[in-house]
Amino acid sequence: MSLIRKKMYRIIEPAEKGDLSSKVFDLFMLILIVSNILAVIFETVKPHKFYVYFEFFSVIIFTVEYLIRIWAAPENPLYRHPVTGRLRYAFTPLILIDLIAILPFYLPMIVGFDMRIIRVFRLFRIFRIFKLGRYSKAMHLLGRVFRNQKEELLIVVFIMIFMIIISASVMFYVENSVQPNHFRNIPQTMWWAVSTLTTVGYGDVIPATILGKVLGSFISILGIGLFALPTGILASGFTEEIRLHRAQTGRSPSRGSFCRHCGKPLD
Incomplete structure (x- = not known):
């Protein structure tokens, strides 16, 4: 048995x-x-x-x-x-x-x-x-990248949450008096903040005041850079994992200059 x-x-x-x-x-x-x-x-x-x-x-x-x-x-x-x-x-x-x-x-x-x-x-x-x-090596690779970059990704998540709260709060106080139905409270305004920061822009809720439009434009520009951060972190993680894998399996063109166990360059 x-x-x-x-x-x-x-x-x-x-x-x-x-x-x-x-x-x-x-x-x-x-x-x-x-x-x-x-x-x-x-x-x-x-x-x-x-x-x-x-x-x-x-x-x-x-x-x-x-x-x-x-x-x-x-x-x-x-x-x-x-x-x-x-x-x-x-x-x-x-x-x-x-x-x-x-x-x-x-x-x-x-x-x-x-x-x-x-x-x-x-x-x-x-x-x-x-x-x-x-059963997929690609999924294993993706899992390792997320595990190795979890601290950096967590920081980005906290920054995103912070930006959503700040954006919604500022826009609420700017637009509430003009559009009380659309910007009724801060939690409801968070929907606008998420769609703006992610540059989706559904158009169902838009600022009406000049100050609101200026803030909305500024927040949209911030969103482009903010949501590019996790892309860069994951791309860097994938590059490092592929380099490490090639070094450990001897598939790197300069495999003699890497440690086969940790993938770090040898002096």
């Missing part, structure tokens, strides 16, 4: 170089996940029995995969204990995503058949797109 579990663990984990069975499994799951996402989309165009059968087939596969992952978890040194190890593994982000991917099928059987509830549960099926993170 231990050998079978070890074999299953090796198959369901991300494929290593030369591991054909694991690569086939990863490819099959990747195709199944993408097909499920497409099915959720096209089912809203024209319902067909095929989607019902395909959903049933997919849920069986995803359920078996989920149970095998829980069963084989002790093969991972981090979850060695057969009980507590499996419980801790069951609450890791990727496994929770696996659970959410199958819950829409089983929950209506438990809570009843209210059509409104079923429609909400069926919406959860779109979360299967997050399962791609386990």
Whole structure:
């Protein structure tokens, strides 16, 4: 049984170089996940029995995969204990995503058949797109970039929130007396601040006073620079991750000048 579990663990984990069975499994799951996402989309165009059968087939596969992952978890040194190890593994982000991917099928059987509830549960099926993170190297790369740049991105988020509050507050006091229906209070004015800072400009709420228009123009210009910050941070993170990956795998043209473990230049 231990050998079978070890074999299953090796198959369901991300494929290593030369591991054909694991690569086939990863490819099959990747195709199944993408097909499920497409099915959720096209089912809203024209319902067909095929989607019902395909959903049933997919849920069986995803359920078996989920149970095998829980069963084989002790093969991972981090979850060695057969009980507590499996419980801790069951609450890791990727496994929770696996659970959410199958819950829409089983929950209506438990809570009843209210059509409104079923429609909400069926919406959860779109979360299967997050399962791609386990089988896609590009998604792994994206996840590492967000983890490495999380502090910088968090600072940008705080700056954005600060700018929205300041912009909404100033515009409220400038425009409230002229347009009390559109700029009724600061929370309502935040809608205008968000659409202006993001340079969307829906046009449903616009300043009427000269001072309001000047402030609106200034805030729009600030928004262009403000929302370019996360783009630059992520671009820098992607560049660093790609450079590090090439240095570690020896694919860099000057691989001899980089450490294969940390990717930093060697003196």
